[in-house]
Structure formats: structure tokens, C-alpha cells
Amino acid sequence: MVQKKLTEISGDKEPVKEVIKAEELAKKQREISVAEFFAKNRHLLGFDNPRKALLTTIKEAVDNSLDACEEMRVPPDIIVMVSPLEGKEASVADRFLISVEDNGPGIVKQQVPRIFAKLLYGSKFHTMKMSRGQQGIGISAAGMYGQLTTGKPVKITTRISPKKPAMYYELHIDTKKNEPEILKEEETAWDKDHGTRVSIELEAKYVKGRQSVEEYLKQTAIANPHASIIYFSPESQKVDFPRATKDLPMEPKAIKPHPYGVELGMLMNMLKETKARNLQAFLKQEFSRVSPRIAKEICQKAGLFENARPSRIATQEVDKLYKAVNETKIMAPPTNCLAPIGEELMLKGLKKEVNAEFYAAATRPPSVYRGNPFIVEAAVAYGGELPAEELVRVIRFANRVPLLYQQSACAVCKSILETNWRNYSISQSKGALPTAPMVIMVHMASVWVPFTSESKEAIAHYPEIIKEMKLALQECGRQLALFLSRRRKAEHEAKKKSYIETYLPHIGIALKDILSLKEEETKKIDKHLKEILEKHRGSEHDKDIE
Amino acid sequence: MTKTLSKIKESASDIYQKILKKKQPSMTFPLRVLNNVKYDPKKGFFELLGKTKIRTLSVNTVKTFAQTLRMMAISKDLLTTDDMATKREVYYVSKNWGDARFHEQVESDTVMDDVEAMFMVNREQLGFSADEHGGDVAGELIVIDKNPDTKKVIKIDCTKFGSGAYSIPTSVEHLEFETDAKFILAIETKGMFERLNRHNYWKKVHCVIVSMGGVPSRACRRFIRKLADEKKLPVYVFSDGDPYGWSSIYRTLKVGSGNAAHINEFFCVPQARFLGITAQDITDYKLPTHPLKDVDLKKIKDLFKNDPFIQSHKEWAKELKLLEQMGKRAEQQALAAHGLNFVMEKYLPQKLKHPEKFLP
16 A cells, blocks of 8 residues: 555656756756765764764874875874864863974975865875875865864974074965965974975864773874874973884885785876886786787787777777776785885884783784785783773774774774684773773774775775784784783692791691601601692592592 | 501611612502492402502602501501590691691592502491491490490490481491390481381391491491301391392492492491392382482492492393383382381381392
């Protein structure tokens, strides 16, 4: 009955809809700028609410600073300041000024506006190289968020060399055109030789706890033991995260994309834009691990001429080419493009920020998912001041950047759940995180970390990635189990010893009573008994003998 | 007494010498469990097999080892001063031992039983005594005892306690008897004993009645044995018709227990025969019943499997099977369903006419 009614209704309405003319529709159709799109879809970038906006803004600025310093090969010195505005207390304020300062290379004059006030502008998207930022959305989106919520411009101070003056900018972003507007550009005095400071005023909310700025900076300090971070909180407290090493991570190298990691659409673009004259050269030049022989093989499999002009390859042929690529055996991509934290530094980072009794770390050899090389590392901190009866704390990193949101959607969480912690004497309810005084840290380093969304909060569930994560966790688990069994044994020994010492004297007393022994003789008994029991500790039990 | 004393000193000295040589000292006990006893109907009691337990001094045994030695030291003290201490008193003495003290009396009782077994003596020989009641006696019997102070002979006439009864002392070895009774009737419950005593039933049939009050104490067993042996009296047992009455009470009285296997020879009454209540009685006398509980059924299974007494008497095996099939049990007081004095007027007279039908 209801069903019928529904069809009737839809049957009635459909013709009405068709009355709207295509021409009328066309009047409404116009280009949407990226900036406009993101202004309306701010949640995609991690600006869902004022709480998250604060964190995301700091995160984007700190990521940029760390990347910049590492590119210049200087140990990063980063100062983060968050202050409430309008004279309110931190807990009730709804407007904050955020400023992040680094000792990086600074930014040349022409680039400043575009970097900070144009979405999708950056150096990182087009190279296959391990870096914190990827798409060039982050900091400009933060600036835009500030502008949308407070109307205030992004303020930048930057200096590229002690020989040149520091520059000060105030920038707006034209959301329709996705172009920067320079409100102010002037020389300024700055005591830094080189570096950049960005200040953004925005609507935000300050919270404490697991998803706080302080927690984010603390985790950043763990994964970046070479960085020094000083944080001035909205409550005017200074928190110091000192560096644990002066050694910078190995500089990651840029690589060309591996054929397996390229999607059809991207392949089409590459064909259009390449400078290569023919198909074989295109394959050889634009991709890693494609030798002339492999290129030839791909062409043959696709049924295409090696000498075909790349830009002339038609849609249908691209399809064939794509298939052929995936049917050809190609060597795994080079992995020297990755810079893992390393076991030693992970331990250093954890030790300085987490007060525990035992630490273990494991860095896996490089592996590949969809043509993208990656390395997984894991570390655990156990015992000490960590709460014993709670679920373990998971801290996740992608290219050294802490991930604070959407833990349960992340491959890290899935890998921990799928690891059988009971094998390592850690209790774990079915389908839950283990319960232990433990922090589990997992880091994925890759030229392209597959996030589940643009706000970069959770790593996608690729089987290859989960497999590597589990292997790293298992390695840490084995080390932990060894520690736990040793500790149990030591506790057991100590207990035994006190047990023996409690009851031994009574043997002497009884023998003294029965045999009327002298004091020295009784003492001798005690001494000998101790020796006897030390020697035979736990080896003998009550025995039943026929 | 001095024999036990020298055994204690010998054993302590052995341990001392071993310790001086830095060797692990050990103590050997016979295993006090049913599967370490054998039953020969001709001998009439549970005898120990050779299984022993060696308690070697180690981390796991250090506490019990120390406690056993200290228990021996108490015994040595009692024997040298010719004193006695009850089991409960010994338990309280241990409270001076600091961490080695006993937390419950069962623990000290177990260690005491170990020491008994180790020297193959009964607890009285170690200077210990039971704190359980010994059992009540009434009927045509004169017990000859001594005044503990004056050592003067006292004759106790068990017909002259009125509605009360003579109470069996913890040690019975010095007692002598005068009697013209024809048999001893050992009764499980105090209630049944009182009914028979109130009506002077023992006068009617010329007997001695004893209330065991559940599982008979060692003193009670020894008293009945001594009386029956010396006066050549048959012993008839009247208990509930259930596995507990048959095995824990009747069998313990007759042949002893696994736990006290080291002293069964003296603390048993091999001449005892079982009057009732039998499984057949339940049908014959239309007794009100209760269903057998899980513990009863488990006990029956256990008896078939482990009890050498049941295994060597097919009559008892038959009886247990019958009860198991019926799935019922009956208490001796169930006879009251046919009138309070039915037991004296009908049940016992009918039973006593055919002592040859009593179960072994």
C-alpha cells in the first residue's frame, strides 16, 4: 500500500522536474574556486570546530617549520605561542592569536604571498619525497580560516639571511580567485639571522587532555628528537621540549613515481605534460625502475608502438597501457627516499617525554604499497608512572607528524587490535586495545602516506601497511615479553628469599629445643640451612615415593 | 613414653647431622590416604601399604618443615614434663611462633597427624589429646576408673545416670569393665540414643548403648573395642540409611580410616556388625525418605572406586547399588513416622531376632 503510494507520488512529480530548462540551469553554473570550496567544506581540512581549528592551525605551522629547517639542515628551534584575545581567560576565550616561529631558511619575497595565501600552492605535491606537508593546503587554509572567522589577515615575518633585512607581511586571501592580496609589505627589525614567524588570529577554543596543543607538541617532540620546541600556553606557562640529539634525520631524496603507484587519470596527465618524444622514452624518463627493456615490454603488452607520441595516445590506449603496466614485472621502487626516525632516536624521544620502566623500538625494512615505498616503525614504553588498569595509549605518526584524531579509523589501531598481545603477557579483551601501563607508538614514513581524508587524521587500511605495522609491533612485543618474564623471575626470586628467611630460624629453634643445643650451634644451623636452600632453590618438592 | 621421646630425639639428631654436613635434611611419612591402605577381612582393619611421602627441606617445604619440627619440640616438652595438651591448646601454643604460627586449627591438626604417622604412634603417646567429645554410654555396665588426684579406684555404674549418660574420656587405656550385657549397640545420633535411654531400653534387652554422635572419635572407637574385646561382646551398629552413615560412620568404627591408617590397628572394632538402617529396611518399613543428593551419589562412586572395605564385601556393594537405584536415603529417626516408640517396640526387636542377617 505504502509502496504503491510512493510510486504514484514520484510518478506525478517527475515530469514537473523536467520542466526546468537546461538553459536556466546554465545561468547558475559557474566555476567554483578551490578556496571557495574549502571555505564551505572546512571540515575536510580539519577545521570542523573551534577546538580542532586551534590544533590544526598550530599543526600546519609547526609541520612547515620542521620541514623548512630540515631542508636547510639546521636543528629546528621552534617557538609556539597561543594567547587568548579580548582579555578573556584561556578556558572561556573564543578568539586566539597563534604564532609559530622557526629558525628555518626564511622565504624569498616573491613566494611569501602565494605560500601563505593561495591554496594548493607548494613544493611538495609534485615531488615523490617524504615530507610532512603534502598538498600545500595546510597553512594557507589555516590563514583563510582565521580570515573567515575574525577578518584579520595572516601576519608573516621572514628573513632569509643576516645580510638582508627581515620582511613583514599582512596577507588576505581572495577566496573567489584563490589569489593572495597583500595588505602590507615592509622591512622590519628582527633579531633572528634567518627564519620565519607566522601569526594567525582565529576563532578557536582551548582544551586540555588527549587532543590538546600540549599533547600534540609533546608527541611531535617524541617523533622529532632533533627539534627543540618551546611552548607558551594560553595560561602563560612556558613548556620546554628540549632536543635529545643534534643529528638531523637523513635527508630524504625525491624519487620519480613508480609505475605501480600511478592511477589512470594521473597517467593521462603525465602523458599530456611529458617532454619525452616517444612512449618508450616517456616510460623510462618519468618513472623509477623502468629500464628501456621494461619500457619495451610494457609497450608490447599494451600493443602500442614504442615510438608513439605520448600526447597522442588516445583514451582507449591509455587504458591498455595502464593494464600493461600492472601486468609487467617491475622492480620495487628505491627506498633511499625514506628517512625513518630509527630505533635509537625513537627510544630517546620516548624516554624524554614518557616516564616508564621499559622501552623497546623496532624499525622495519622498507616495503611498498601500490608503488609507494614506506617504512613502518613502532616503539613501546611500559610501566613506571603509566596507569596500570587502563587501555594502552596509542600515539600515531605519519612522516613524524602526530595524528590526534580518528584513532579507531586508522590502520595503526587495526594493527594493534589484530596483534595478539596475550602472547607477550599483556592482557587484552577480545576486539579491544590491550590493557596495560603502556604507550604504543607507531610511525609510518612514506613518500605518500595514504590518509583516509584530506585532514590527514587516519592512515588508510592497505594490507601491506597493516602487515608491516603488525610485524613491527610483534618485534616490540617480543622484547617486552622478555623484559616482563625477567622481571617476574626477579620478583619471584626476591619473594622466595624472604619466604626462606621467614621460616628458616624456626628449624634452628626447634632443633635447639629438642636437642638442647648451644647458642653457637643454633647459629651454625641457620648459616648452613641458608646455604643449603640457596643451592637447591626451588628444585625439590614434596615427593611421593613408593 | 620414653620410647617416643627417644624416637623424637633420634629424628631431630638425624636432621641436625645432615645440616652440619650441608646436606638437605628430610622427613619420611607414610601416606595417609585410602589408596595407601589394604583391607584383609581376617585381620579386620585398614592396614598401611608402603607408600611414603618424603618432605625434603626446600623453598616450597620450608614452612611445613619448620612447623613439623616445632610440633616435635612441643611433644618433647610435654613428654619430659609428663603433661598433656589438647589439639586446640597446641594450636594456641603455635601463636608464639611468629610467622610460623598456624592460622587455623586444621593446619596444626594436620601437622600433628603427620608427626603421629612419622613415629607410628597415637597422639596420646606424643602428649597430645583430642578436644572432641568421646561419646556417651548407658546401660548394664560398670566402668572401673581411678580418681586422677588420689589414684583411688572408682566404680561407675552406667545404669545410674538417669536421663543423662556416662561420658567416654579422651584416654581409655586404663579403664576396666564389669558387665553382664549381651551386646553393645552403637548409635549414630544423640537423638536416637536419648529415646532408647529415656525408656531404659538397655534394661529390656540387657545391653550397653553408646552414642557416637556422628563419626566416632578415636576414644569412642577404642572404648568400644576394649569393652568388646575384654568382655567378648558382639557390637551392633545402628546408623542412618545413607552412604555417609554406612561408610564414614560404620566403616570407620569397624576398620578405621585412611587418614588415621597408622593407628587403625588399635582404633577399630572389627567385630562390629551392621544392624540398620539398610536399603531393604527402607522398603520393608515403608520409611519416609529424602532423595540422594549429588554428594551422596559422588560418595557411592568414590567408595566403589577407592574403598578396599566396600570392594571386599559384596554385600555392601549390593547394598550401595540398591540405594543408588532407589535414589533415596532414610534417617534412623524416620522410624518415628510409625509412632515414637516404634523403634523399640517393633524395629529393634525384629532386627535383633536375626543377628545373622546383619551386614558385615
